[in-house]
Amino acid sequence: MLPGTRDPMEPKVAPIDATLGAVVTNLDLARMDALTWKTVEQAFHDHAVLVFPGQNLSAEAQVAFANRFGDIELLAPDPEQKAVAISNQKPDGSVMGADEHRFKSLRGNEGWHTDSSYMPLAAKASVLSAQVVPSADGETEWADMRAAYAALDEATRQRIAGLSAHHSLYHSQAKIGHVVQTGGGYGFHTKGAPLRPLVKVHPVTGRPALYIGRHAYGIPGLDEAESEKLLSDLIDFACRPPRTYAHRWQPGDVVIWDNRCVLHRARPYDYREVRVMRHTRVAGDPATELAPTHRDDRAGAYEPSSSNR
Numbered sequence: 001m002l003p004g005t006r007d008p009m010e011p012k013v014a015p016i017d018a019t020l021g022a023v024v025t026n027l028d029l030a031r032m033d034a035l036t037w038k039t040v041e042q043a044f045h046d047h048a049v050l051v052f053p054g055q056n057l058s059a060e061a062q063v064a065f066a067n068r069f070g071d072i073e074l075l076a077p078d079p080e081q082k083a084v085a086i087s088n089q090k091p092d093g094s095v096m097g098a099d100e101h102r103f104k105s106l107r108g109n110e111g112w113h114t115d116s117s118y119m120p121l122a123a124k125a126s127v128l129s130a131q132v133v134p135s136a137d138g139e140t141e142w143a144d145m146r147a148a149y150a151a152l153d154e155a156t157r158q159r160i161a162g163l164s165a166h167h168s169l170y171h172s173q174a175k176i177g178h179v180v181q182t183g184g185g186y187g188f189h190t191k192g193a194p195l196r197p198l199v200k201v202h203p204v205t206g207r208p209a210l211y212i213g214r215h216a217y218g219i220p221g222l223d224e225a226e227s228e229k230l231l232s233d234l235i236d237f238a239c240r241p242p243r244t245y246a247h248r249w250q251p252g253d254v255v256i257w258d259n260r261c262v263l264h265r266a267r268p269y270d271y272r273e274v275r276v277m278r279h280t281r282v283a284g285d286p287a288t289e290l291a292p293t294h295r296d297d298r299a300g301a302y303e304p305s306s307s308n309r
């Protein structure tokens, strides 16, 4: 190659018009050399959300891609199943009804959240790939908690410094009228509700970010109403332009995001249509994503554990 010319397979990283996100093209995620991987890893830390259009990864290739970022968080009872479907389609091909348990979990995803904050070990990153998309809507949207923290006024920064919140999937689902018994799915456990600081310093970039979302509740030192108001005010402030990006999916698209510094939510669509996404979750590092738990009154028991399994 001549000096100054561009390698034709050098990945192209195009920042999105928001404080987060980039579209990455001119690469095959299933066949990355060391230099391409370095570019992707750096872009992940710079932009926190990476969109890879038209990758059409197999399940194995998606798991291998996620595995480059860390251990896979196992979401299904079968430890061999490292990718799961996020879908409103039932095994017989029909779509779920509005009052079905799993449909209510999908609707819960429409609230701003970060993955697995309700588990002892919160997630590092999440990968989604689009398999079947509805004819309209059904976007996934992300919000930049680094930029949100940077935009806070000094009084709010001082107020939240040192504050923590509990995180519980029982809590967030109950708020949308979905009361689930212990054992009723991933997250409905007896390990207790993790207590996590409202400000998280990113272990790689060192940037502070708001660590909030719909699973957060019960800030120690504040009464219930004050806690609820502070947490919802922070979400309202944080999750707005220019800190948000909504991706309209095409089948084959792959997105990875950094759960340590962004919130995300699913957007509604016509639920009579089928939507199938394939999801792989990257486990957090115990040194920085493991949190002590406290009794969760909505759980059937309290058996503290530092393991997500």
Ligand SMILES: [Fe+2]
Pocket: 109, 113, 114, 115, 264
């Ligand atoms: Fe999620």
